[in-house]
Amino acid sequence: MHSVKKVLLKPSYYDKWENFKISGWVSSNRGNNKMRFINLNDGSTVNNLQLVIKGEKFDFGLLDTVKIGAAIEVVGTLVATPSAPQPIELVVSEFKLLKNTEDFPIQNQEISLELLRELPHIRHRTNILRAAMLIRSTLAQEIHRYFIANDFYYMSSPIITSNDGEGAGETFNVDDNSKNPFFGGKKSTLGVTGQLHAESYAIGMKKVYTFAPTFRAEHSNTKKHAAEFWMVEPEVAFYDLNDVIHLADDMLKVVIRNTLAKNKFEFDFLVKHHDQELINRLNKFLDNELHIIDYKDAIAELAKVKDKFENKDIKFGLDLATEHERYISEQLFNGPVAVINFPKDFKAFYMYQNDDNKTVAAFDLLVPGIGELIGGSQREANYDKLLKRINELNIPADDLSWYLDLRKFGDSGSAGFGLGFERLVMYVTGVDNIRDVIPYPRTAGNIRM
Amino acid sequence: MHSVKKVLLKPSYYDKWENFKISGWVSSNRGNNKMRFINLNDGSTVNNLQLVIKGEKFDFGLLDTVKIGAAIEVVGTLVATPSAPQPIELVVSEFKLLKNTEDFPIQNQEISLELLRELPHIRHRTNILRAAMLIRSTLAQEIHRYFIANDFYYMSSPIITSNDGEGAGETFNVDDNSKNPFFGGKKSTLGVTGQLHAESYAIGMKKVYTFAPTFRAEHSNTKKHAAEFWMVEPEVAFYDLNDVIHLADDMLKVVIRNTLAKNKFEFDFLVKHHDQELINRLNKFLDNELHIIDYKDAIAELAKVKDKFENKDIKFGLDLATEHERYISEQLFNGPVAVINFPKDFKAFYMYQNDDNKTVAAFDLLVPGIGELIGGSQREANYDKLLKRINELNIPADDLSWYLDLRKFGDSGSAGFGLGFERLVMYVTGVDNIRDVIPYPRTAGNIRM
Numbered sequence: 001m002h003s004v005k006k007v008l009l010k011p012s013y014y015d016k017w018e019n020f021k022i023s024g025w026v027s028s029n030r031g032n033n034k035m036r037f038i039n040l041n042d043g044s045t046v047n048n049l050q051l052v053i054k055g056e057k058f059d060f061g062l063l064d065t066v067k068i069g070a071a072i073e074v075v076g077t078l079v080a081t082p083s084a085p086q087p088i089e090l091v092v093s094e095f096k097l098l099k100n101t102e103d104f105p106i107q108n109q110e111i112s113l114e115l116l117r118e119l120p121h122i123r124h125r126t127n128i129l130r131a132a133m134l135i136r137s138t139l140a141q142e143i144h145r146y147f148i149a150n151d152f153y154y155m156s157s158p159i160i161t162s163n164d165g166e167g168a169g170e171t172f173n174v175d176d177n178s179k180n181p182f183f184g185g186k187k188s189t190l191g192v193t194g195q196l197h198a199e200s201y202a203i204g205m206k207k208v209y210t211f212a213p214t215f216r217a218e219h220s221n222t223k224k225h226a227a228e229f230w231m232v233e234p235e236v237a238f239y240d241l242n243d244v245i246h247l248a249d250d251m252l253k254v255v256i257r258n259t260l261a262k263n264k265f266e267f268d269f270l271v272k273h274h275d276q277e278l279i280n281r282l283n284k285f286l287d288n289e290l291h292i293i294d295y296k297d298a299i300a301e302l303a304k305v306k307d308k309f310e311n312k313d314i315k316f317g318l319d320l321a322t323e324h325e326r327y328i329s330e331q332l333f334n335g336p337v338a339v340i341n342f343p344k345d346f347k348a349f350y351m352y353q354n355d356d357n358k359t360v361a362a363f364d365l366l367v368p369g370i371g372e373l374i375g376g377s378q379r380e381a382n383y384d385k386l387l388k389r390i391n392e393l394n395i396p397a398d399d400l401s402w403y404l405d406l407r408k409f410g411d412s413g414s415a416g417f418g419l420g421f422e423r424l425v426m427y428v429t430g431v432d433n434i435r436d437v438i439p440y441p442r443t444a445g446n447i448r449m
Numbered sequence: 450m451h452s453v454k455k456v457l458l459k460p461s462y463y464d465k466w467e468n469f470k471i472s473g474w475v476s477s478n479r480g481n482n483k484m485r486f487i488n489l490n491d492g493s494t495v496n497n498l499q500l501v502i503k504g505e506k507f508d509f510g511l512l513d514t515v516k517i518g519a520a521i522e523v524v525g526t527l528v529a530t531p532s533a534p535q536p537i538e539l540v541v542s543e544f545k546l547l548k549n550t551e552d553f554p555i556q557n558q559e560i561s562l563e564l565l566r567e568l569p570h571i572r573h574r575t576n577i578l579r580a581a582m583l584i585r586s587t588l589a590q591e592i593h594r595y596f597i598a599n600d601f602y603y604m605s606s607p608i609i610t611s612n613d614g615e616g617a618g619e620t621f622n623v624d625d626n627s628k629n630p631f632f633g634g635k636k637s638t639l640g641v642t643g644q645l646h647a648e649s650y651a652i653g654m655k656k657v658y659t660f661a662p663t664f665r666a667e668h669s670n671t672k673k674h675a676a677e678f679w680m681v682e683p684e685v686a687f688y689d690l691n692d693v694i695h696l697a698d699d700m701l702k703v704v705i706r707n708t709l710a711k712n713k714f715e716f717d718f719l720v721k722h723h724d725q726e727l728i729n730r731l732n733k734f735l736d737n738e739l740h741i742i743d744y745k746d747a748i749a750e751l752a753k754v755k756d757k758f759e760n761k762d763i764k765f766g767l768d769l770a771t772e773h774e775r776y777i778s779e780q781l782f783n784g785p786v787a788v789i790n791f792p793k794d795f796k797a798f799y800m801y802q803n804d805d806n807k808t809v810a811a812f813d814l815l816v817p818g819i820g821e822l823i824g825g826s827q828r829e830a831n832y833d834k835l836l837k838r839i840n841e842l843n844i845p846a847d848d849l850s851w852y853l854d855l856r857k858f859g860d861s862g863s864a865g866f867g868l869g870f871e872r873l874v875m876y877v878t879g880v881d882n883i884r885d886v887i888p889y890p891r892t893a894g895n896i897r898m
Contacts, residue, residue, distance in 0.1 A: 001687070003600060023687045025653065025859050043654035043686075044600065071652075071861035073687070098687075098861035099830070105858075121649040121851050122858060130653070137603040144593045151452060151493065154586040158889035159608075159662045160621075160677055162896050172609075172631070174621045174639065176666035182621070182676065184894040190623065197889055197898070200570040203520075204474065204579070205492035212662065213608045217625035227631065228609055237492075238450070238472045238522070238547075381548070402570045402898045409554075409571060410474050412520035412547035440607035440646060445633040447611050449646070449851045 005044035007078060008265065011087035017078040020090060022049065023098070025125070026070045033060040040072065040090075045265045046131045050089040051076070058095060069104035069125065072097055113436050120440045120449055128274060131266040132437050136425045138262050142255040143211060143232055143421075152234065153205040157194025157212060162187045163399055170217045172227075187399075190215035195233050195416060196350070196403050199379060202235040202414045203406055209234040211421070219444045223433045226422065228442040235416030241352070241361040241378040242292075244415035245338045248365050248374045249290040252336075252419075256428060257286060275430030281369040282428065288335025295342045295359065298328055319346045325364070325371030338363045349389045350403075352378040352413070363417075370427045376417025383407040454493035456527060457714065460536035466527040469539060471498065472547070474574070475519045482509040489521065489539075494714045495580045499538040500525070507544060518553035518574065521546055562885050569889050569898055577723060580715040581886050585874045587711050591704040592660060592681055592870075601683065602654040606643025606661060611636045612848055619666045621676075636848075639664035644682050644865060645799070645852050648828060651684040651863045652855055658683040660870070668893045672882045675871065677891040684865035690801070690810040690827040691741075693864035694787045697814050697823045698739040701785075701868075705877060706735060724879035730818040731877065737784025744791045744808065747777055768795045769813070774820035787812045798838050799852075801827040801862070812866075819876045825866025832856040 002022050007014055014020075024042030031037050031053075039048035051074055053063060066072070076092040105119055109127055116123035123129045147154065160174050162183075171189035176182045194210035201208045210233045218225050234247065260267060260282070271278050293301075296316060302324055303314040309323050318324075320339070329337045341359040344351070351360035362377035380386045387404060390397050397404070425437040435441040440449060451471050456463055463469075473491030480486050480502075488497035500523055502512060515521070525541040554568055558576055565572035572578045596603065609623050611632075620638035625631045643659035650657045659682045667674050683696065709716060709731070720727050742750075745765060751773055752763040758772050767773075769788070778786045790808040793800070800809035811826035829835045836853060839846050846853070874886040884890040889898060 005600075024655070043602070043656075069859040071687075071859040099859055101859045102857045121646075121855060122653075124650060125653040133650075133654075134602070136605075140603050140605075141593060141597045144590060145597070148590045148594065151454075153492065153583070154589050156585075156589075156662075156679060156888055158677065158891060160664070160891050160896065161889075161898075163898065170625070172623045172625050174623055176619070176621050178666070178668065180668075182666055182668070182893060183891075183896040186896050188896050197570075201573060201582075201888065204571075204574040205582075206473070207492070213605075215609070217627070217631055219627065219629075219631070228607060230605060238520075406570060408551045410518040410520040410548055410550045439605055439650065440610075442607060442609050442632075444631060447609065447632040447635050447637050449607075449610075449612065 003044040004040070004042045004047065004049045005265070007049070007088060008045065008047050011080055014078045014088055015080040019075060020078045021073070021075045022090070023071070023073040024049075026066055026068055026072060028068065029063075029066050031063075033064070036060065036063050038063075038066065038072075040074070043130075045134065046127045046269045047265045050086050051092050052089050053092045053095060062097065063095070065100065066097060067101045067104060068107065069101040070097060071099040113433065117435055117441070118448070124439070127269060128431075129436065131263075131269050132425065132429045132431050133439065134266050135259060135263050135429050136437055138259045139255060139425060139428060140211070140230075140421065142258045142262075143251070145258070146251050146254050147209045147234070151207060153201065153208040155194070155198045155201045155205075155208040155210045157191065157197035157210045157233075159191050159212065160188055161191045161197075162189070163191075163196055163403070172215050172217050192216055193231065193233065193418065195235065195418065198233055198235040198416065199403070199414055200406055202237045202416070203409070203411050206237045207234070208236075221444055223435075224423070226434045226438065226441050226443055229434070229438065230421035232419040232421055233416060235414055237414045238412065239378070239415040240413065241340060241363060241415060244376055244378065244417055245290070245292065245340070245363050245365070248363075248376060248417050248419075249336060249338075252365075252373070252424075253286055256282060259428060270430060278430040281430075284334065284368040285336050288333075291333045291335065291337045293328070293332075293337055293339055295339050298339050301332055302327065317343050317345065320364070322371040325366045326368075329366040329371070330368045335368065337366045339366060344389075347377070349393050349395060350377075350379050350386065352380045353385050353389065365417075367427065370423075373423060373427060374417050374419045376415065378413065378415040381407055381411050381413040452493040453489070453491045453496065453498045454714070456498070456537060457494065457496050460529055463527045463537055464529040468524060469527045470522070470524045471539070472520070472522040473498075475515055475517055475521060477517065478512075478515050480512075482513070485509065485512050487512075487515065487521075489523070492579075494583065494712075495576045495718045496714045499535050500541050501538050502541045502544060511546065512544070514549065515546060516550045516553060517556065518550040519546060520548040562882065566884055566890070567897070573888070576718060577880075578885065580712075580718050581874065581878045581880050582888065583715050584708060584712050584878050585886055587708045588704060588874060588877060589660070589679075589870065591707045591711075592700070594707070595700050595703050596658045596683065600656060602650065602657040604643065604647045604650045604654075604657040604659045606640065606646035606659045608640050608661065609637055610640045610646075611638070612640075612645055612852070621664050621666045641665055642680065642682065642867065644684065644867065647682055647684040647865065648852070648863055649855055651686045651865070652858070652860050655686045656683070657685075670893060673872070675883045675887065675890050675892055678883070678887065679870035681868040681870055682865060684863055686863045687861065688827070688864040689862065690789060690812060690864060693825055693827065693866055694739070694741065694789070694812050694814070697812075697825060697866050697868075698785060698787070701814075701822070701873075702735055705731060708877060719879060727879040730879075733783065733817040734785050737782075739785045739787060740782045741787045741789060742777070742781075744788050747788050750781055751776065766792055766794065771820040774813070774815045775818075778815040778820070779817045784817065786815045788815065793838075796826070798842050798844060799826075799828050799835070801829045802834050802838065814866075816876065819872075822872060822876060823866050823868045825864065827862065827864040830856055830860050830862040
């Protein structure tokens, strides 16, 4: 069995490939009772293969009944058609209708993204969702390939945990229905991050990463938030803030470049039908070197143009909003920027405490068009400083005694970051609602299928 | 920064590599106040790099205090030592103690696996756990590489779901602490499989796979069961039973072969210290072609030698136990075997119903030394037959209406399988307790860290 994507990528190779066999689904069917043109999609790309069916051996009565979505298998001769809109077509010699459809719920491509959300089991069979989901898969696979190529250990942090990494509190509880609580009555929640456990493996394995689902029970109903989403979290022992910023920049650039190459047809489709500026925006990131700016310097720059912003109260201590982030990356640098050394008050307990006693060695990686894409930090490796911060923030230190203990056992520091994977998919596809870049989105009140 | 694994793999390349810089952790420290031998492990392999420290510039008083587990950074000249037990050593020119340890809880390698389970945040720093965990990571990465190379779509099936795929019932419930149930009071459990959702994507994407955590609230306390484990579930549209059996066999062979090559030192260690027969057992699988035997023929073969078994009641309807499975793969075929066409009574509702009305197009892949490693099936694509089976088994059809609907919309059949990832790691490492092949195991009553 062959793939539509592969033959479309090199159409000139395939002049007169006989006995070419392919299966897939019908995306359109037109013609008359002497000749039919059927577009076949096999899931490998948004693009279709045009089937040409003519000759007395075919049952044109049957062919007329073949509906959008029907499963078919065909054999034929692949021929280059340089003068036609499509680069190749398949002149069919055998046609098999494997399964027709009844009342396929998606009859045309104009159906709205909102309506498609009611059909998560079918919507990937539209061009827009197919393009987004194919790119999603390539991005995920390229992330694994990047870490494999760079000798990272793939870490399975636990999903059910008694630690809530950020101390954020908005977690899901887990238990079974039996009379005895499954975990003996101990706190058992769905993890909001794999970072703390990944840190324990970085000490010993040196370079590790997680790529796994994480969960937040946020009742907010926005385009950006889902209750279940995937996170990529590398953690590297002996790395400092500067090292990990460059890891983040390099990983993103390699992964996005490879994805652009592998999903050419999907990006062509998105630019044509969904977001003209998509490739230009991505190139602004890919073609420009990363800048690094200290948070306090970024604040000074923002203060100069404070009238541009809705939130004009620009001073040390401001938690940057998207409007500020976009100004920094789009206006100030016109490319990717890492803002570093944030006030400790709005960052997590585990971050490395700078000597000024006010800031931590954290970074946010901002990219043109979306703002923050990645957040990370060097971790505090000093037991006493870490414990003091945990106590200041009233986080129960008992729960974290194992994490504190790491600092006693040859932990000379590590650094890492978190990338919300769906956020990356949104950025790379230009699709602006998280519900449309994950197959079965879970949000407050919604657990469809 | 360099990696111990890479230099140990090609020691002869590195005669006199000056200014070689490496960081890692001390695994032993011996010598006197004129010369010290420190073994450094950097997490890339179980093997260590021997550091030779001599000369007046070093502080031998400090060197004497460097404990097992301490983090160090060294620069030196890498020299080949063909006559010594270790192939290369590093003659150190600069030594930096980054962080010593206090009372490192693992002082020798003889500590038992049971005791190590109390220290999941540290135990990967022993040779046995390090070997198992490094192989685990390679296996996972090779699985992704296999599917990438074969043009599979990486599917994110939802984790929180209102469907319990197998109808098994032993599921965890998920909710938050708020007054309003997060999902509006709808059933919300942790998925026991990603298969049903993956099937929906196979129809449209053709070749898909999941690789994600799954959950079962089994209170049983065995070596094989964990409440949280990772599953690999490919699903391919247009595939039948035979196609998917060969996919399973090929995937396992490619993944295991590549892992053997990439983790040479870890396998050497395991064979020497843990399981002499490990490689021979794996080769029995790798070097032998897959056999396929019908369940009823397997029963006939087992009946001939029924006195060998604890369960001697060998007849059609028997759910094969490990002793039967191992006899079939080890004695009958001395290699991998797919047993096919099982009685429908002990298989899941979604399996393709054979014409005999008694069996389903399912398979179990048995391998020497462990028994069943993979289970899978062709799926029932006929709406009426599927609905009838769902009703016979008293599964609420309403919950599955979306899954049934797939059969109306161009589903001409698909086939897939499930591989319990930890089961694979146990098979490939010879480590026989699931608690020792996953970083932070979750079992009934145990949610350590």
